[in-house]
Structures are given as structure tokens and as C-alpha cells.
Amino acid sequence: MKKLPIGISSLEKLRKENCYYVDKTHFVEKLVNKGNQFFLSRPRRFGKSLFVDTLKQAFLGNKQLFEGLYLENNWDWSVKYPVIHIDFGGGTVKDPQDLKNWIIKQLKRHMLTYNISVEDTDNVRFMFTDTIYSLYQEYKNPVVVLVDEYDKPILDNIENDNIENTEKAIEIREVLKDFYSILKASDQYLKLVFITGVSRFSKISIFSGLNQLNDITLDTEFATICGYTQSELETVFKDRLEGVNLEELKYWYNGYNWLGEKVYNPFDVLLFFDKKDFRPYWFETGTPTFLMKLILNNKVFLPKLEEIKANDEILANLDVDFLKIENLFFQTGYLTIRETKKLGLRTIYILTYPNFEVKSSFNNFFLSDILPSVSxxxxxxxxxxxxxxxxxxxxxxxxxxxxxxxxxxxxxxxxxxxxxxxxxxxxxxxxxxxxxxxxxxxxxxxxxxxxxxxxxxxxxxxxxxxxxxxxxxxxxxxxxxxxxxxxxxxxxxxxxxxxxxxxxxxxxxxxxxxxxxxxxx
Incomplete structure (x- = not known):
């Protein structure tokens, strides 16, 4: 078997620079023991990409990156797997052809990296199939497929009051649907599939062929796969907490809940330790303009956002032509689960703001949206x-x-x-x-x-x-x-x-x- 190529990774960069790394590697072992096809939805800047890279480096067999971490002594490092890592996070997809070109470019990059040859074609599906099969044949081991920000091409083109954009988003969705369908057809050549993004588009609309895709978004076992728990915060960042009011830190940045222990937003925590000032760091990295349009178009009573009731169908079935406010607010991180209630055989989720940062900043943005004068x-x-x-x-x-x-x-x-x-x-x-x-x-x-x-x-x-x-x-x-x-x-x-x-x-x-x-x- 050929030696697998090793590239610079975000995990490698963190370890080399002795940056803080909250050990989530036990989730890698847990995933492998639980199945082989997974989907995870989390808000932006919540550590999804870092976890994807952690998966990648584990399967590539880069043991040196896991020294002192759980996986170092709980992983078979003698077996290495070829990894196809598709990332839609960079740039904005303008139309279906732009998306196809972006996918093909990433696949060609893998061909160069792994020194394999696949027939040059403009058919995304054929090219993806051949890449998986060629890697399987060349390296004599099943392939790992990791897809980061799988939904960004669609989200870039969603506007509920713009018919032209909505139609374009539907066309882009169909390209992605065709692309992801290969994962079902290539199942015999695959070791693991892990797909992550912000939104939970319904399986029917985008993953119709992936019958075995395990959605762990609201799986209690994986509730803390992204984000920092209170224990992780106080242990890993112990030397940075001197003089910090823990209750105030929790009030500002903790509170996100996916049916398990509540977690902090990692982006907020890291910037707070750097700046030593309570600010809405996460909120400032993205303006919820589209959500404001939904609020106004649907005449939403803003105080209602403090307590919204939703069921499984609403939270799990987002689609371009089935946009629900409850779903969008939850998946984008502006609302989280406060508690669940049983109503007969149904589970009702009570949604609310996760913390002070989101609650105050979102309402501030609402005011800025209706008033041209900031002063x-x-x-x-x-x-x-x-x-x-x-x-x-x-x-x-x-x-x-x-x-x-x-x-x-x-x-x-x-x-x-x-x-x-x-x-x-x-x-x-x-x-x-x-x-x-x-x-x-x-x-x-x-x-x-x-x-x-x-x-x-x-x-x-x-x-x-x-x-x-x-x-x-x-x-x-x-x-x-x-x-x-x-x-x-x-x-x-x-x-x-x-x-x-x-x-x-x-x-x-x-x-x-x-x-x-x-x-x-």
C-alpha cells in the first residue's frame, strides 16, 4: 500500500503553537463504534471544522498530533485510510455551474495529493465515483469522506422574498443531492462518512439516497461534540480564569443545549480570554439580516422568541421551499433548547435565547434594522x-x-x-x-x-x-x-x-x- 500524504492541518497548527485544545477525540472513537455514516448540524463558529480536521488526521494516522489526548492510546494507528475532504466554507457559490466547478476543483486537488488519475469530466457525479474507487484500489483500504459546510451553497442563495434567488437555491440543492447520492452507491468502498453544516435540510430533499445516515444533531451522546462544557472550561483554561467572574462568563456565553449538558460558544470564550472584555464576539461575526426580514414579513411578536414551542418535524425538516422561523433560529444558534416536554407520543421542544450575548445583541440589531440613525x-x-x-x-x-x-x-x-x-x-x-x-x-x-x-x-x-x-x-x-x-x-x-x-x-x-x-x- 502506498504511503498516505500528510498535509498541514488546523489541528497540527494548534498543537505546534501550544494553543489550547479541548480534547474531543473520544468522540472520534465513539463515532467509529456507532456506525459509518453521520450528519451533524451546529451553528457557525462552533468548532465543526476543527472536529472534521481531527477526524481527518486520525484516519490519516498522524499519531504525533494526538500526543496526550484520549485517542493516542485508544486508536489503531497501524491502519491508515485515504480521506476525501470536501469543504464548501470558502467563498460564495453564485449558481449551479459555479458549484460544479468548485466540487471538480476540490476533487482534482485530491487527485494531485494522492497521485491518482481519474478521467477529466465535467460530470460531478462520475468524477466523485471514480475518485472514491481509485483511492480504494490504490491504497487497499476503504475511503473516509468528510464534508464540511455542506449546506453553505444553498444558504448563500436563500432569500424568502426573492423568487429568483429561491429558484437558484433549488437548482443548487439538486446539484448537491446528485453529488451526495454517490455516497450510497459507493458504500462498499467507504469506511466513514461525516457531513456537517449549519442547517438540517430534510433527508428527502438532499440526502434521499443515504438511508443509513445517522443524524446526531440531537443525540444526547454527542450533545457536547462541539462547544465547551463548564468542566472543560474550568480545567483546560484554568490558568486564564484568575480574576474572571465565572457566573458572568456563563451568563454571557454559556447556554447552548442539544439535549445534553449546556456548552459555551468556543469562539466567544477564546476571544474573551484574548481581549479580557465581555463583548458579543460571536454575534458580531455575522449579521442576521435574513432573519430580520422573516420577522417583519411574518409579523413575528419579538417577545415570543423567549419561548417558542417546536416539534421534531419543524426542527428536522428545513428546506428551500419550507422555511420555518423556529427551525432557522434554532439551527443558526439564535435560539437553543431550554427544555423538552412529552405530549402523548410527541416531543415538544421549548426554545429560547441561549445567553445574554445573543438575547441583547439580537434585539439591538432589530432596532438598528428599523431605525436608520444609530445615534x-x-x-x-x-x-x-x-x-x-x-x-x-x-x-x-x-x-x-x-x-x-x-x-x-x-x-x-x-x-x-x-x-x-x-x-x-x-x-x-x-x-x-x-x-x-x-x-x-x-x-x-x-x-x-x-x-x-x-x-x-x-x-x-x-x-x-x-x-x-x-x-x-x-x-x-x-x-x-x-x-x-x-x-x-x-x-x-x-x-x-x-x-x-x-x-x-x-x-x-x-x-x-x-x-x-x-x-x-
Whole structure:
């Protein structure tokens, strides 16, 4: 058997530079013992590519890279396998032909690396088949196929309000479907198939031929395959945690859950240790513009994102022509699983924001999307935070009124807000939440739900929203009193303030803002 080529890898770079590496190599052994065809979905910048490279180096037999790691003494290093590693993460695919060219270029690179010859053709399927078979024949061992960012060519071309882009995304999907179908036909020549990306497109739409593909996205056994657990954080980064408030670190960056132990976003943790400053590092690397369009087009009540119910079908069956908000928010990492509930034979997933970074940053972005002036948004949020600190509710009223007055009329017209009942309450919720205040939307009590509760030190502000056609009806504050929403917090808070707010559709601003301090005995 020919000697397999060895290339520079991200794992090798980390080990050579003595960078921190959280040992996930036991998952490599676990995968091999469990089957031979796997699929994993995780949000961007969560360590998927590093794990793919870890798999690659293990099968290539590069033992020196695993010194001191679990796999060093739990792997048969005498057997080496040829690896086909296809990565769609680089660049943007413009159309189906561009995708075909990109696949062919990567396959040709493998031919050069492994010194094999395959008939030059523009047929992706034939070329992939021949590459697998040639490697199997040349190296006398089954082939490992690793596909990273498998879905990026589709995601690059999805726009729910752009028919032309959607049609292009469907055509790209068909190219990928044809490409991945080879894995089923070549099963006898394959040792392992591992496919990863952000989204979980339905097997019918893109993996119809891969009957044995094991989706481990929500497999408890693999819940922590990407991301850092609390134990890993405190053990591996022990020397970097001196002087760090662990509870604050957890509040900012922990909370992602795939039916197992909650994990930290690795990208956030590493940048935090580098900068020593709490910032939304992960959020800043990608703007959720497409999700904002979905929110506006579907008239989503923004506070609802704090608790969304979804079932298996919704979370597992994304498709170009079957876009569901719950699915997209979950798979892109803006929502995660808080808990699961059984409803008969069905499993219901309760989704929520994973942590403070995502919750505050997402709501901030929502405000930036509706208001062209960043300074107006910042002024409003600064005023609200100052008002809460000073316990000055009149200042809150002024800040809210000024913010709504600054939204251009043309923006209302373009986004058809006349039918968006939850818009005004969504904006207020986003202002408080995006400001970094501790908020809870749709706060459940024994008599109903509080629209919004804001907590500051030992104070609670219970807020009720009403939308009226033209003039104030004066009902918001009275509803809080009648339903005694405040009773939930009388034993935990020293001061409670009841705030009623009414918005006029016609005037597009606040027409009623009344408040009073509750007398707690």
C-alpha cells in the first residue's frame, strides 16, 4: 500500500503553537463504534471544522498530533485510510455551474495529493465515483469522506422574498443531492462518512439516497461534540480564569443545549480570554439580516422568541421551499433548547435565547434594522438605562416617545405595519432588552401573562402594552391591578412599579403612559 500524504492541518497548527485544545477525540472513537455514516448540524463558529480536521488526521494516522489526548492510546494507528475532504466554507457559490466547478476543483486537488488519475469530466457525479474507487484500489483500504459546510451553497442563495434567488437555491440543492447520492452507491468502498453544516435540510430533499445516515444533531451522546462544557472550561483554561467572574462568563456565553449538558460558544470564550472584555464576539461575526426580514414579513411578536414551542418535524425538516422561523433560529444558534416536554407520543421542544450575548445583541440589531440613525437608538437606550438606574419613569416615557417619533413614515409603509399588531410592544421589548437590562417577556402568572417585566437590583417594573386605533382607552394599568400580576414578585422585590403603555396605530406613538408604585406591606 502506498504511503498516505500528510498535509498541514488546523489541528497540527494548534498543537505546534501550544494553543489550547479541548480534547474531543473520544468522540472520534465513539463515532467509529456507532456506525459509518453521520450528519451533524451546529451553528457557525462552533468548532465543526476543527472536529472534521481531527477526524481527518486520525484516519490519516498522524499519531504525533494526538500526543496526550484520549485517542493516542485508544486508536489503531497501524491502519491508515485515504480521506476525501470536501469543504464548501470558502467563498460564495453564485449558481449551479459555479458549484460544479468548485466540487471538480476540490476533487482534482485530491487527485494531485494522492497521485491518482481519474478521467477529466465535467460530470460531478462520475468524477466523485471514480475518485472514491481509485483511492480504494490504490491504497487497499476503504475511503473516509468528510464534508464540511455542506449546506453553505444553498444558504448563500436563500432569500424568502426573492423568487429568483429561491429558484437558484433549488437548482443548487439538486446539484448537491446528485453529488451526495454517490455516497450510497459507493458504500462498499467507504469506511466513514461525516457531513456537517449549519442547517438540517430534510433527508428527502438532499440526502434521499443515504438511508443509513445517522443524524446526531440531537443525540444526547454527542450533545457536547462541539462547544465547551463548564468542566472543560474550568480545567483546560484554568490558568486564564484568575480574576474572571465565572457566573458572568456563563451568563454571557454559556447556554447552548442539544439535549445534553449546556456548552459555551468556543469562539466567544477564546476571544474573551484574548481581549479580557465581555463583548458579543460571536454575534458580531455575522449579521442576521435574513432573519430580520422573516420577522417583519411574518409579523413575528419579538417577545415570543423567549419561548417558542417546536416539534421534531419543524426542527428536522428545513428546506428551500419550507422555511420555518423556529427551525432557522434554532439551527443558526439564535435560539437553543431550554427544555423538552412529552405530549402523548410527541416531543415538544421549548426554545429560547441561549445567553445574554445573543438575547441583547439580537434585539439591538432589530432596532438598528428599523431605525436608520444609530445615534437615535443609542440615545434612547442610554436614556432608558439611566432612567432605570435613577428610577425616573418620566424619563423612560420621554425616551420611548422620542424613539417612536424618529422612525421614518416610509419605513412603516414599506413594511406594512398596519397589520403588525405586535410591532409596538416588540420595539419596547427590544429597547429594554437590547440595552442590557434584565428582562422577561410573556411572564406567566396564575391569572395571565405579564407583557414585560424589567428587573433592576431589588426593583421590578411590570409593564402592560395595549394597541389602540387612535386615542387612549386607559386600560393598560388597570389590567395589571385587576389581574394582580404583581403578586408574583411581592416576596422577592423591595419595590414594584406598575406601568401601563398604550400605542396609537393612527398616531404611531405612545398616547398613554401611566405608572404607580405598589405599596408592599
Amino acid at each position: 437615535d437608538k443609542e440615545d434612547a437606550q442610554n436614556s432608558i438605562v439611566e432612567a432605570i438606574e435613577e428610577n425616573d419613569l418620566e424619563k423612560i416615557k420621554t425616551a420611548l416617545y422620542s424613539f417612536f417619533a424618529s422612525i421614518p413614515n416610509d419605513w412603516y409603509r414599506r413594511n406594512d405595519l398596519d397589520s403588525y399588531e405586535g410591532f409596538y410592544a416588540s420595539v419596547v421589548y427590544a429597547l429594554f432588552t437590547g440595552s442590557g437590562l434584565d428582562t422577561k417577556a410573556e411572564d406567566t402568572t396564575n391569572t395571565g401573562k405579564i407583557d414585560l417585566t424589567v428587573f433592576y437590583q431589588d426593583r421590578a417594573y411590570i409593564i402592560e402594552f395595549k394597541v389602540v386605533e387612535k386615542d387612549s382607552e386607559g386600560k393598560a394599568l388597570s389590567q395589571i391591578k385587576e389581574k394582580k400580576y404583581y403578586e408574583k414578585y411581592t416576596s422577592n422585590c423591595r419595590e414594584i412599579y406598575l406601568v401601563g403603555i398604550e400605542f396609537s396605530k393612527e398616531k404611531r406613538n405612545i398616547v398613554y403612559f401611566e405608572y404607580e408604585k405598589l405599596n408592599i406591606r
